[in-house]
Amino acid sequence: KDDLVVLGIETSCDDTAAAVVRGNGEILSQVVSSQADLLAKYGGVAPKMAEEAHSQVIDQVVQEALDKANLTARNLSAVAVTIGPGLSLCLRVGVRKARKLAGSFNLPIISIHHMEAHCLVARLIERELEFPFMALLISGGHNLLILAHDLGHYIQLGTTIDDAIGEAYDKTAKWLGLDMSRSGGPALEELAREGDAESIKFSTPMKQHRDCNFSYAGLKTQVRLAIGSHNINAEIPISSASSQDRRSRADIAASFQRVAVLHLEERCDRAIEWARKIEPSIKHLVVSGGVASNQYVRARLEHVVKKNNLQLVCPPPKLCTDNGVMVAWTGIEHFCMGRFDPPPPADEHEDYV
Ligand code: KG4
Ligand code: ZN
Numbered sequence: 001k002d003d004l005v006v007l008g009i010e011t012s013c014d015d016t017a018a019a020v021v022r023g024n025g026e027i028l029s030q031v032v033s034s035q036a037d038l039l040a041k042y043g044g045v046a047p048k049m050a051e052e053a054h055s056q057v058i059d060q061v062v063q064e065a066l067d068k069a070n071l072t073a074r075n076l077s078a079v080a081v082t083i084g085p086g087l088s089l090c091l092r093v094g095v096r097k098a099r100k101l102a103g104s105f106n107l108p109i110i111s112i113h114h115m116e117a118h119c120l121v122a123r124l125i126e127r128e129l130e131f132p133f134m135a136l137l138i139s140g141g142h143n144l145l146i147l148a149h150d151l152g153h154y155i156q157l158g159t160t161i162d163d164a165i166g167e168a169y170d171k172t173a174k175w176l177g178l179d180m181s182r183s184g185g186p187a188l189e190e191l192a193r194e195g196d197a198e199s200i201k202f203s204t205p206m207k208q209h210r211d212c213n214f215s216y217a218g219l220k221t222q223v224r225l226a227i228g229s230h231n232i233n234a235e236i237p238i239s240s241a242s243s244q245d246r247r248s249r250a251d252i253a254a255s256f257q258r259v260a261v262l263h264l265e266e267r268c269d270r271a272i273e274w275a276r277k278i279e280p281s282i283k284h285l286v287v288s289g290g291v292a293s294n295q296y297v298r299a300r301l302e303h304v305v306k307k308n309n310l311q312l313v314c315p316p317p318k319l320c321t322d323n324g325v326m327v328a329w330t331g332i333e334h335f336c337m338g339r340f341d342p343p344p345p346a347d348e349h350e351d352y353v
Contacts, residue, residue, distance in 0.1 A: 001336060004077045005069075007101075008328025009062065011054045011094030012086025012114050013140065014038070014045045014183075018065035019324030020076075023332055025124050029068035030318075030325050033057045040181040043174050051089040058097045065324065073105045078340060080110040080331025082117065085141065099344045108340040110331040114322075115142055115289075116154075120333055121326035122286040126313045129286070132279045134310075136268055136301070139289035140166035140183070143214040145271040147279060148286075151333055155278070157271045158212030165260055166291045168216040172223050172256050176249045177234040177241070188253050189294050191238065195247075195254030200226055202259040204266065212271040214263060223256050261300050268301065272308045286313045293317035 004023030011017070019030040035045075035053045042049065066072060081098035084091060102109045119135045131151070137144040143165055145158035166185060173184025178191060202222045205215045227234075230248045238249060268285065275282055285305050291297060298314050305312040319325055334340060 001332075004332055004335065005071065005075060006110070006328045006331045006335065007062070007065065007073075007076050007079050008112070008324040008326070008331055009079065009081045009094045009098050010114075010117075010322055010324050010327045011058065011090050012082045012084070013090060013322060014050050014053075015322040016054045016057050016061050016093075017322055017324040017327075018062045019328050020065050020069035020071060021124070021325055021328035021332060023077075023336070025127070025329070027325055028071070029065045030323060031061050031065045031068065032323060033061050034182075036181040039183060040179070043180050044170065045087070047087045047089050050087060051093060054090055054093040058093055062097060062101070073101055073107070076105065076107055078102075078108040078110055078331060078335055080112050080327050080334075082114045082327055083111040084114065086114055099348060103344040103346045103348050106343045106346075108335070108343060110334050110340045112327050112330050112334075115139075115144060117326040117330040118288045118320075119146070119148060119286060120330045121315050121319050122288055122313045123333070124325070124329045125315045125319065126284075129284055129313055132282055133284040133286060133313075134272065134275050134282055135286040135288065136264065136271075136292075137289045138165050138264065138287070138291035138297070140164060140170065142289065143216070145212050145267060147275045147282070149279070151337060152339070157274055158214060158267055160214040160216065162215050162217035163220065165214070165216055165264065166289070168220050168223075168256075168260055169291065171220055172253065175224065175227050175234050176232065176253060177236055177238045179237070179239075183290070185291060185294065188257065189296060191250050192253040192257045192296070195250030195252070197254035197258040199251040200255035202226075202255055204259055205263050210270070212267050212274060214267060216260065216263075219256070219260060219263075223252065226252050226255075257296060261297055264297070265300055265304050268304050269308070272304075272310065282310070284311050284313050288315055288320050290321045293320040
């Protein structure tokens with residue numbers, strides 16, 4: 001396993017990422033190129049623009065990952081690439097690059113599910129983490145509670161019936177006139193520290209549904225109404241807001257965050273109860289995906305796992321948001337189980353992917 005060296009490529013949304021990881025879990029390199037200028041300009045991800053941005057930097061990002069690892073493609077054991085879920089235009093850029101490289105250097109290809117990669121990177125961080133375990137995966141597009149039985153064998157306990165929590169963070173940040181160049185989540189987390197989380201009483205979603213599903217569309221609507229009633233104008237960036245205006249924006253941010261995360265806490269509590277009926281031996285809750293890089297989210301979930309006698313495994317923020325390491329590592333896990341595709345033909349026509 002130590003001899004394995006896998007390149008991971010990730011282009012499912014707005015980050016172009018590549019990394020080289022060794023079979024023993026050593027991270028040899030990790031490169032992420034973000035589309036900050038596009039995010040700021042469009043206030044979110046525009047698929048066609050994102051595709052162009054990926055195409056412009058993909059060769060450079062992969063080359064940099066190889067250079068930083070002091071390797072050439074010839075030294076690789078395999079190439080792992082995210083094939084979904086995500087924006088199809090963007091995914092194709094990564095898949096095309098992976099197939100081209102694998103074809104030229106006769107390397108096997110490993111197709112990776114983006115959410116499985118968010119989940120399994122926890123096993124790279126925490127070597128004690130064995131199946132079965134639970135995972136809460138929270139990102140811009142997904143909100144999943146799963147029971148991970150074994151590699152490739154997952155039971156979904158809950159998912160969102162409308163939006164994911166990251167989407168709610170991003171929209172709230174946009175409506176509050178925050179700087180969107182790093183995506184809304186981090187900016188909102190920062191502003192929420194200044195606010196009073198009890199000042200606005202948003203109601204917790206889906207209280208009456210005794211299941212493990214999520215809903216964030218209703219909370220978004222509540223936030224929108226609160227923004228209207230506080231006369232907040234998103235056209236005025238927070239940096240130009242009066243101190244009183246800034247204060248109400250911070251109160252909304254903090255109140256939103258409290259309830260958005262309380263919803264996660266309640267669902268996790270129930271999911272742990274459910275999971276234990278299926279698998280009494282679980283010891284860990286993994287929390288991963290972009291929103292898991294939020295310090296408040298981490299602290300609240302730490303509380304939930306303690307109460308339930310579990311251990312929290314939360315990758316460092318850089319490995320929670322989209323990255324190439326999680327793709328390479330998940331590739332290694334699958335490769336070791338013999339799950340990979342043979343090298344594509346070297347002269348493969350690009351239209352194939
Ligand atoms: O996993 P990820 O990088 O990409 C997707 O697979 O969607 O997650 C991106 C999401 C965005 O909605 C972003 O606003 C959110 O994660 N996010 C955060 C934080 N950092 C990133 N949300 C809240 N607090 C943060 N610190
Ligand atoms: Zn993601």
